[in-house]
Amino acid sequence: MLGKLSWQAIPFDQPIPLFAALIVIATVIAVLVVVLVKGWLPYLWREWITSVDHKRIGVMYTLLAMVMLLRGAIDAVMMRSQQTFAFRAPGYLPPEHYDQVFSAHGAIMIFFVGMPFVIGLANFVVPLQLGVRDVAFPTLNSVGFWLTATGALLVNLSLIVGEFARTGWLPFPPLSETTYSPGVGVDYYLWSLEISGVGTLVAGINLVTTILKVRAPGMTYMRMPMFCWTVLASNLLIIAAFPILTATLAMLLLDRYLGFHFFTNEAGGNMMMFMNLIWAWGHPEVYILVLPAFGIFSEVVSTFSGKPLFGYRSMVMATMAICLISFMVWLHHFFTMGAGGDVNAIFGIMSSVIAVPTGVKIYSWLFTMYGGRIRYATPMIWSVAFMITFAIGGLTGVLLAVPPADFVLHNSLFLVAHFHNVIIAAVIFGAFAGYTYWFPKAFGFRLHEGWGRLAAIFWVAGFYVTFVPLYIVGLEGMTRRLQHYDVAAWRPWILIAAAGGVLTAIGIGLQIVQLAVSIRRRDELRDETGDPWDGRSLEWATPSPPPAFNFAVLPNVSGEEPYWGVKQRARDRLKLSEEPEYEAVEMPRNSPTGFVCAFFATLMGFSLIWHIWWLVIAGAVGAYATFVAFAWRDRDEYVIPAETVARIDRANRQAREAALARLRRDQ
Amino acid sequence: MTETVALAHNDPYALGHGHGLAVGHGGGGPASKRIIVGYGFWIFLLSDIVMFSALFATYAVLVERTAGGPSGRELFDLRGAAAETAFLLLSSFACGLASIAAAARSARWYYIAMAATCVLGLGFLALEISEFARFVSDGDGPTRSAFLSAFFTLVGCHGLHVSAGILWLLTMVAQVFAKGFRADIMRRLLCFALFWHALDIIWVGLFTVVYLMGVYV
Numbered sequence: 037m038l039g040k041l042s043w044q045a046i047p048f049d050q051p052i053p054l055f056a057a058l059i060v061i062a063t064v065i066a067v068l069v070v071v072l073v074k075g076w077l078p079y080l081w082r083e084w085i086t087s088v089d090h091k092r093i094g095v096m097y098t099l100l101a102m103v104m105l106l107r108g109a110i111d112a113v114m115m116r117s118q119q120t121f122a123f124r125a126p127g128y129l130p131p132e133h134y135d136q137v138f139s140a141h142g143a144i145m146i147f148f149v150g151m152p153f154v155i156g157l158a159n160f161v162v163p164l165q166l167g168v169r170d171v172a173f174p175t176l177n178s179v180g181f182w183l184t185a186t187g188a189l190l191v192n193l194s195l196i197v198g199e200f201a202r203t204g205w206l207p208f209p210p211l212s213e214t215t216y217s218p219g220v221g222v223d224y225y226l227w228s229l230e231i232s233g234v235g236t237l238v239a240g241i242n243l244v245t246t247i248l249k250v251r252a253p254g255m256t257y258m259r260m261p262m263f264c265w266t267v268l269a270s271n272l273l274i275i276a277a278f279p280i281l282t283a284t285l286a287m288l289l290l291d292r293y294l295g296f297h298f299f300t301n302e303a304g305g306n307m308m309m310f311m312n313l314i315w316a317w318g319h320p321e322v323y324i325l326v327l328p329a330f331g332i333f334s335e336v337v338s339t340f341s342g343k344p345l346f347g348y349r350s351m352v353m354a355t356m357a358i359c360l361i362s363f364m365v366w367l368h369h370f371f372t373m374g375a376g377g378d379v380n381a382i383f384g385i386m387s388s389v390i391a392v393p394t395g396v397k398i399y400s401w402l403f404t405m406y407g408g409r410i411r412y413a414t415p416m417i418w419s420v421a422f423m424i425t426f427a428i429g430g431l432t433g434v435l436l437a438v439p440p441a442d443f444v445l446h447n448s449l450f451l452v453a454h455f456h457n458v459i460i461a462a463v464i465f466g467a468f469a470g471y472t473y474w475f476p477k478a479f480g481f482r483l484h485e486g487w488g489r490l491a492a493i494f495w496v497a498g499f500y501v502t503f504v505p506l507y508i509v510g511l512e513g514m515t516r517r518l519q520h521y522d523v524a525a526w527r528p529w530i531l532i533a534a535a536g537g538v539l540t541a542i543g544i545g546l547q548i549v550q551l552a553v554s555i556r557r558r559d560e561l562r563d564e565t566g567d568p569w570d571g572r573s574l575e576w577a578t579p580s581p582p583p584a585f586n587f588a589v590l591p592n593v594s595g596e597e598p599y600w601g602v603k604q605r606a607r608d609r610l611k612l613s614e615e616p617e618y619e620a621v622e623m624p625r626n627s628p629t630g631f632v633c634a635f636f637a638t639l640m641g642f643s644l645i646w647h648i649w650w651l652v653i654a655g656a657v658g659a660y661a662t663f664v665a666f667a668w669r670d671r672d673e674y675v676i677p678a679e680t681v682a683r684i685d686r687a688n689r690q691a692r693e694a695a696l697a698r699l700r701r702d703q
Numbered sequence: 704m705t706e707t708v709a710l711a712h713n714d715p716y717a718l719g720h721g722h723g724l725a726v727g728h729g730g731g732g733p734a735s736k737r738i739i740v741g742y743g744f745w746i747f748l749l750s751d752i753v754m755f756s757a758l759f760a761t762y763a764v765l766v767e768r769t770a771g772g773p774s775g776r777e778l779f780d781l782r783g784a785a786a787e788t789a790f791l792l793l794s795s796f797a798c799g800l801a802s803i804a805a806a807a808r809s810a811r812w813y814y815i816a817m818a819a820t821c822v823l824g825l826g827f828l829a830l831e832i833s834e835f836a837r838f839v840s841d842g843d844g845p846t847r848s849a850f851l852s853a854f855f856t857l858v859g860c861h862g863l864h865v866s867a868g869i870l871w872l873l874t875m876v877a878q879v880f881a882k883g884f885r886a887d888i889m890r891r892l893l894c895f896a897l898f899w900h901a902l903d904i905i906w907v908g909l910f911t912v913v914y915l916m917g918v919y920v
Contacts, residue, residue, distance in 0.1 A: 297849040
């Protein structure tokens with residue numbers, strides 16, 4: 037009846053996971069109780085859970101990423117503290133638990149922090165920047181988000197019911213085959229990524245179609261803000277790379293569930309094929325995460341330097357070059373496979389070549405700042421920290437791209453320090469810059485500056501104090517994923533790295549304080565004009581938060597930086613443009629399809645993991661029925677009357693009129 | 704007014720909505736729903752083809768890894784595969800007729816053509832399943848060797864797509880029956896037709912790489 041599931045799946049005999057599970061359950065129950073007691077459920081259902089508004093979905097993606105960041109960070113703290121204690125001692129985490137912690141840390145940080153963060157920001161910002169009212173496929177967008185959330189839910193469920201993979205963040209065979217990993221850990225990994233992978237693919241199709249087919253009149257390709265270009269490149273990579281991940285994980289599933297021989301030791305299986313396939317997805321994945329971050333930095337640096345982006349066309353070229361070359365470097369993840377000198381040389385050269393367009397970008401940002409009137413608000417602090425830190429990470433990357441050096445450093449903590457150096461500096465700092473930058477657009481009030489700066493300083497300091505020592509012990513020969521060690525020379529560096537972990541944890545704590553303080557003091561942080569940073573792209577033409585329809589009238593774009601142009605004209609003439617003629621707006625109706633579909637996907641994923649076959653079939657039938665019910669809908673749009681559109685837009689114009697009046701007074 | 708009419712004639716999908724000028728730099732404003740849906744579905748198909756590429760590559764790597772078991776030359780029956788090809792290509796032709804019937808708003812011909820598509824598709828599936836069943840009963844199932852794992856996965860994945868396509872086909876018949884040739888239903892029909900024809904393209908690659916090259920190379 038319940039397949040492999042029994043009471044033994046609950047870790048009653050292991051205090052640490054049990055305690056963690058109890059805290060998670062208590063938190064979830066507490067949140068549910070508050071929601072029910074306060075009567076927020078109808079509001080949440082109507083305005084968020086069933087919402088197909090790209091802004092709401094973007095916010096939910098970002099929230100998911102931030103919650104999962106806490107989980108991933110706790111894993112990181114556990115790893116650093118384990119190595120602190122496990123010098124000539126077993127430490128407090130037994131090996132089978134430690135292995136789950138580092139596997140979960142990597143998988144969560146990539147799939148459920150990095151991905152939802154960049155997709156969430158893209159979802160929120162891209163239609164606003166393109167000057168349109170919605171994405172190409174609003175309901176599908178909601179399905180994509182909820183499937184991602186399903187994946188995250190299953191990963192966290194493994195904490196309470198069963199176990200997680202002990203294979204590292206990528207389940208390399210033959211370790212991940214049933215012979216060596218007979219438990220449900222790898223299955224949790226595989227099914228949650230298969231399900232959230234579908235969600236990611238849906239998001240990719242949606243954003244590419246939006247950027248290529250749904251733009252305001254006059255918004256030609258070479259007038260799109262840089263962020264839209266990077267999101268386009270990133271999502272093209274999603275479309276080209278995620279199907280490879282889906283196919284590869286499906287093959288491993290067939291090996292595990294039906295005894296196929298793709299990657300086994302026996303019957304002709306080829307485990308190195310898994311390496312090739314997974315990294316043919318895995319390297320583009322790095323750029324899927326990092327390109328939108330580059331876009332965020334482009335927006336932030338240009339806005340806070342008060343200048344257009346330097347070398348816009350070169351930036352577009354560099355972005356698309358990275359998009360292409362990112363598919364030609366995957367083998368550098370396993371130079372040690374023994375593919376031979378020629379193959380390694382080609383991939384080594386390509387890996388160095390991809391640093392060139394990245395370098396172009398760094399110079400573009402520097403020259404954007406050069407001669408600008410720079411304001412060091414929090415997003416700009418993240419950006420400057422990124423440029424310096426990322427340049428170091430890029431250099432160590434070029435070093436690792438040299439095959440002979442890689443043979444020495446392969447799987448060492450030097451490698452770990454390198455990829456944290458680029459991913460934290462670019463993706464995480466970029467996500468935080470974007471979060472601070474667009475927060476007032478989403479909620480109508482800014483985040484508190486002081487706490488934000490303090491958090492950034494602790495994060496940056498924490499990063500260096502953690503990872504510089506790891507570079508050093510890596511060069512001294514310390515390999516990654518060590519549960520315990522006995523080399524005395526590594527010991528001091530590991531202790532310093534632990535101190536760095538503490539600094540970063542304080543940084544995260546300060547960010548939570550910042551959010552709480554900002555919400556409490558939202559009235560004094562209120563963004564009245566909709567343009568708190570003196571921005572340059574179209575999202576700042578809308579009020580904060582923007583109405584459901586974003587733009588009362590689609591803007592007619594006549595040049596680069598369209599909003600800056602409109603704003604300058606208004607400043608020169610000291611009056612706004614003429615009031616447009618308002619028309620009724622049609623918007624897509626909300627739909628629970630995404631949520632219901634994810635409910636059935638969760639059932640299916642869980643029952644596949646535990647071999648509860650009847651529930652798998654029930655889940656599949658339910659998901660299909662959900663789609664048919666959606667397809668049977670007769671009305672999929674509702675109309676916002678012209679008077680409502682006019683009322684909302686006039687309020688926006690009034691706020692801007694007031695800003696102009698202040699300007700007139702000052703002159 | 705005359706300008707709008709002329710534009711609608713040259714620009715049936717309102718690519719130039721907004722400016723009245725679609726000059727090729729993408730400045731014409733949001734495209735029509737018909738374009739957006741078709742375009743998005745094309746991108747999905749591309750991603751699906753990438754997934755099949757991964758399976759094709761895997762098959763190419765593992766085709767020699769028979770682990771002492773049978774190779775394609777010993778297993779494949781080209782006449783069966785040719786019959787499958789004929790069924791699938793003819794069903795694609797019938798699907799094309801269904802699209803024409805829908806465009807002409809002829810419900811009767813639409814149902815007839817969709818029924819033909821469905822029957823031919825089921826015929827294809829029946830042949831494929833009987834081939835699989837024959838292999839398994841001879842002890843040459845997917846667990847026999849890496850080659851057979853790759854074969855069953857590649858061909859079976861296509862078969863799963865055809866099965867999903869038939870489910871979709873039946874749903875589309877029901878949709879037209881219940882709702883008529885409404886604009887949103889027509890867009891879904893477009894996507895269904897694209898999907899069905901894409902399965903043909905993949906089958907042509909499959910027939911060549913797996914069956915023809917398996918027997919002759």
